[in-house]
Amino acid sequence: MRNFIRIQDVMKKTGIARSTLWLWVSENKFPKPIKLSPRITVWEEEKIENWMKEKL
Incomplete structure (x- = not known):
């Protein structure tokens, strides 16, 4: 079963700001x-x- 997380949790998990997340999504740099x-x-x-593992 797939787990879904909201943007607040994505920000906490990755340490990336909201505006940067949306920029990277638009540039296909983030899922x-x-x-x-x-x-x-x-x-x-x-x-x-998986994205985080690829970046390390």
């Missing part, structure tokens, strides 16, 4: 989020962890 509703956006936790 794309999933839009659940107009006000709820989530990321797959596994994709964030």
